[in-house]
Amino acid sequence: MERVEHAIQDKYPEDFAWCYGCGYLNKRGLHFRTGWDGEHTVTIYTPQPEHLAMPGFVYGGFIASLVDCHGTGSAAIALHHKNGHNIEDDVHPPRFVTASLHVDYKRPTPQGVTLKAVGTVEEIHPKKFKVETEVFAGEDLVATGEVVAVVKPDSFR
């Protein structure tokens, strides 16, 4: 997959589409979009020039943000599928929040290269999913991540 045509974030209800990382209504946000390639979840993004750690290399906090939204989006795709829906359906998917986030930085991530996050989702409870993610810069694995995402609790209202 070279681009994400159908993204789960495009189907979030408007009330939950303001996320800085992935909300389509956040004008200053990053607009991460997560899709399904038939086997894994996929988020594709090219960091902006300001997202650097040092000249030539991408900021680790940016990669953490990518892993975060890729994780909640991947969990939403998984539960949406379990509920009998596809991303293409005109049905609001469940909205997840992050319980924990872990990133291992495997090597410096070069700037100016499109990043691809590839996720594998595991249900660990009907309302809690674990997403293992590999982040590639071109062919190179630059980071691995793990997100535990839970269905948005009422405390977010």
Added chain:
Amino acid sequence: MERVEHAIQDKYPEDFAWCYGCGYLNKRGLHFRTGWDGEHTVTIYTPQPEHLAMPGFVYGGFIASLVDCHGTGSAAIALHHKNGHNIEDDVHPPRFVTASLHVDYKRPTPQGVTLKAVGTVEEIHPKKFKVETEVFAGEDLVATGEVVAVVKPDSFR
């Protein structure tokens, strides 16, 4: 400590002051600043309105970015101290990069509240430090984090 007067990031050499999270030369960056209260490292920051997850709550990727730069800054403070220097000295501190980042989100983080990251640093190798961080929104502990930071390797040149 209610504000960080002397920040380790202010003393980074210009070549390494471009970080989106904490570089003073990054015009579009966040400008996290990490100081020392005599016992712990401290980073204080009020998220901008766009740094939201959902209306009223701060974006988890923002908190991860705060923990990240607070972690590398805290490690730099610790090694700088070990080398016989204070932040106030006109001496460039060592520059760290992140090997791993972990964040546990303890409760939804309200927007419009100043966040305070408080760090405890442990040396686990002469070039590798572990930073345990608690993030408070007012009096409330909203997240805990752990960063393993290493002295910038030559692969970042």
